[in-house]
Amino acid sequence: MACFLVVAGEAAVTTVVQKVIEKKEKQPGSEIKNISGLSWSRKLGWLNKMLWGGTLLLALEHVWHGEVVPWWPFLTAMENPADIAPMLHEMATVGGAMAVTVTVVWVIMVLIAEARLKASAKVNTAGAGV
Amino acid sequence: MWLIMTLVAALITTAIWYIKAPDDKYKLGFLSLMFWGASIMWLVDHVIAYLQEGGEFLEINQDAILLGVSVIIFGLLVWGISLLLSDPKGVIKKILAKQ
Numbered sequence: 014m015a016c017f018l019v020v021a022g023e024a025a026v027t028t029v030v031q032k033v034i035e036k037k038e039k040q041p042g043s044e045i046k047n048i049s050g051l052s053w054s055r056k057l058g059w060l061n062k063m064l065w066g067g068t069l070l071l072a073l074e075h076v077w078h079g080e081v082v083p084w085w086p087f088l089t090a091m092e093n094p095a096d097i098a099p100m101l102h103e104m105a106t107v108g109g110a111m112a113v114t115v116t117v118v119w120v121i122m123v124l125i126a127e128a129r130l131k132a133s134a135k136v137n138t139a140g141a142g143v
Numbered sequence: 144m145w146l147i148m149t150l151v152a153a154l155i156t157t158a159i160w161y162i163k164a165p166d167d168k169y170k171l172g173f174l175s176l177m178f179w180g181a182s183i184m185w186l187v188d189h190v191i192a193y194l195q196e197g198g199e200f201l202e203i204n205q206d207a208i209l210l211g212v213s214v215i216i217f218g219l220l221v222w223g224i225s226l227l228l229s230d231p232k233g234v235i236k237k238i239l240a241k242q
Contacts (some may be wrong), residue, residue, distance in 0.1 A: 020184060059176060066177025066218070067184040073187075073217050074145065077210050107191050111184040118183055 014055060014080055014090045014100040017071035019108030020115065024064035031057035031095065048133075060119040144203050146185040148211030152218065153178035170230045174222040181214070 035054035037043055075081040081088055090100035144162060156175035193200050202205075230236060 017184070040203075062173050062176035063180030063183070065180075066221070067180030069221060070149065070177070070181035070214050071184055071216055073214060074210060077213065107188055110191060111187045114187050115180055115183050127209065130226075 014103045015075070015088050016027075016103055016108035016111060017068050017075065019104050020064055020071070020112050021068040023116070024061060024068055025136045027057055027064060028061050031061055050130060052125075055057075056123050056126075059122060060116065062118060063115050064112075067111075144201060145211035146182065146206075147201065147212050148190055149185065149214055149218075150182045152215050169240055170226055170229070170231070171185035172220065173225065174218065177218055177221065181218070227238050 031054050034057065038052055066137055072081060080088055081087060086092065088100065090096040153175055156171055156178055160167065160171035162173050163169075189200060227235065
């Protein structure tokens, strides 16, 4: 019905957070540092791409199925008061689960990337010491 | 069906991105992350619908295939627009400078 709006909301928040962090990272003597060398703005960029991309493609699917229309109130479920409660329930359950799953996948991606970078840094350090 | 088609698109674009990596001049990383995001979201949607309502996990009919094709075309369109706007090869800049 409108599950993708939850993900869109998360994407809006993470985009703002990314922009703020990016600005801080560019400042000389920035305190936002990473041991691995991967900046937080870059890592958040991965999450934003998944969230916004998923939102756009799911929005198309909702238009295809007639759940989103180009006229007010844009969501067909909003036209009938009886459909509003199930729509909000779906947003909370399905939309929430989507947002959590994408975020968990992103956390796993970040952990793997950090671990790989740390491992390669160790190899380089050991190589330089020989 | 659109879930499977988007997943295939995500796998193909990831493979192409990996072959070209670390160079990501043409924003293939963005394209693959877009398809992965949608695939994860649809997978969650399908699993929840299957657990709550039962029935077939995947909808396989002409409409579902057409939607899958449309989703991939739309994804490529978004990527194409983003590529033209960022103009990594500076082609548009050169064309405009010529005129």
